[in-house]
Amino acid sequence: MAVRPVAFRKPQNPPETEPSHLFDTHPEVRLDFSHVKDALKQGYSKPFLLVDTSIIRAKARRFKAAMPRVHPHYAVKANPDPRVLKTMIEEGVGFEIASIAELDVLLGLGVLAAEVYYSNPMKSRAYVEYAAAKGVEWFVLDSVEELRKIHSIKPDAKLYVRIEAPNVGSDWPLAGKFGMKGPEVDAIVAEAVALKADLAGVTFHVGSQCRNPENWRAGILGAKRVFKKMRLAGLKPRLLNIGGGYPVRHVKPIPSVEKIAEVVNHALRDVPQSVRVMAEPGRYLVSDSGYFVCRVVGTATRAGKRWMYWDAGVFGGVLETTEGLRYDVLTDRKGKLIPWNVAGPTCDSVDVCMRDELYPEDMREGDFIYIANAGAYTTAYASNFNGFPLPDVRVI
Numbered sequence: 001m002a003v004r005p006v007a008f009r010k011p012q013n014p015p016e017t018e019p020s021h022l023f024d025t026h027p028e029v030r031l032d033f034s035h036v037k038d039a040l041k042q043g044y045s046k047p048f049l050l051v052d053t054s055i056i057r058a059k060a061r062r063f064k065a066a067m068p069r070v071h072p073h074y075a076v077k078a079n080p081d082p083r084v085l086k087t088m089i090e091e092g093v094g095f096e097i098a099s100i101a102e103l104d105v106l107l108g109l110g111v112l113a114a115e116v117y118y119s120n121p122m123k124s125r126a127y128v129e130y131a132a133a134k135g136v137e138w139f140v141l142d143s144v145e146e147l148r149k150i151h152s153i154k155p156d157a158k159l160y161v162r163i164e165a166p167n168v169g170s171d172w173p174l175a176g177k178f179g180m181k182g183p184e185v186d187a188i189v190a191e192a193v194a195l196k197a198d199l200a201g202v203t204f205h206v207g208s209q210c211r212n213p214e215n216w217r218a219g220i221l222g223a224k225r226v227f228k229k230m231r232l233a234g235l236k237p238r239l240l241n242i243g244g245g246y247p248v249r250h251v252k253p254i255p256s257v258e259k260i261a262e263v264v265n266h267a268l269r270d271v272p273q274s275v276r277v278m279a280e281p282g283r284y285l286v287s288d289s290g291y292f293v294c295r296v297v298g299t300a301t302r303a304g305k306r307w308m309y310w311d312a313g314v315f316g317g318v319l320e321t322t323e324g325l326r327y328d329v330l331t332d333r334k335g336k337l338i339p340w341n342v343a344g345p346t347c348d349s350v351d352v353c354m355r356d357e358l359y360p361e362d363m364r365e366g367d368f369i370y371i372a373n374a375g376a377y378t379t380a381y382a383s384n385f386n387g388f389p390l391p392d393v394r395v396i
């Protein structure tokens with residue numbers, strides 16, 4: 001059982017090139033560890049995410065206070081648990097979806113389809129038909145083909161084009177997969193005019209866990225340039241969607257949402273009031289609300305290297321470490337810190353979460369692992385691969 005957590009915070013100053021005045025200027029929150037101990041008193045049979053919805057509420061309010069002009073629309077994929085979604089609804093937060101399964105959950109909770117934004121740039125015909133039939137009005141696109149596809153199904157759809165935005169300083173740069181460059185946008189505008197399609201907005205995504213506020217400035221500037229082109233072509237732009245990417249505190253220092261807001265609010269000054277401004281925070285709203293709890297299945301020494309195997313690995317929710325995210329992980333051990341490789345319980349060689357991470361040398365079978373600020377992109381990614389159970393979500 002948990003005694004007292006030991007934190008493996010490796011002090012990391014931002015590199016010289018990063019302007020230090022941006023980082024850790026405002027206190028970040030975290031679920032009180034005593035709740036984790038209380039949850040474990042109710043037993044443990046498999047990994048679980050413990051979520052405190054009051055932290056989600058606080059984050060939603062903080063986001064809105066920082067950017068009064070910007071309506072938050074939660075990116076459902078970060079954590080689609082219905083209790084999380086319900087909390088968003090109660091806080092007046094809207095939604096952004098990638099699939100019709102996400103839409104169905106929202107409709108089941110009473111969300112109005114017209115307030116759901118379909119922000120996946122590549123949608124199957126069947127999904128567009130379904131979403132349109134259910135009343136979704138706003139659809140993103142970033143190719144002429146997608147414009148024609150959506151228009152052929154729903155000629156009165158309200159469309160927003162995703163443009164490329166710089167992803168400098170994001171932990172998950174998305175540049176390249178989605179987003180149009182200037183000349184490509186010209187072709188979209190021309191095609192929308194020819195089809196008499198209602199191309200009415202612009203969006204961008206700066207990349208997840210974005211630590212560089214300047215990316216939002218560049219994205220908004222790019223959007224304004226597209227608005228100008230749209231107006232010149234006779235279209236009526238009325239949506240600016242500044243996407244997701246707002247970071248949360250793990251090991252590296254981050255710019256607070258208030259620091260990002262300084263940049264965003266300034267860039268929005270000359271955007272007419274007739275334009276609705278929205279954002280799509282995912283990680284920001286849910287990460288801090290939860291601890292992910294799992295357990296050591298066993299340990300081994302291979303070629304002189306210490307390995308430990310957790311009952312949740314890459315397929316069980318601890319996936320983002322493979323993309324470079326470093327969580328603040330607590331244990332109950334106090335031994336000397338040594339480098340460990342950490343793997344999941346499956347037989348797949350991909351199932352290695354971390355290499356050479358420092359953990360106490362006395363870690364052993366049965367120990368609990370407490371991953372802080374893990375409310376986003378953990379349970380959402382988990383699969384039943386190899387017959388291991390999905391993690392629970394326990395809500396307080």
Ligand SMILES: *Cc1c(COP(=O)(O)O)cnc(C)c1O
Nearest residue numbers: 075119208244245280281282283
């Ligand atoms: C994933 C995603 C988001 C949310 O990103 P976060 O980094 O979690 O804030 C927002 N918009 C779109 C289109 C996305 O795909």
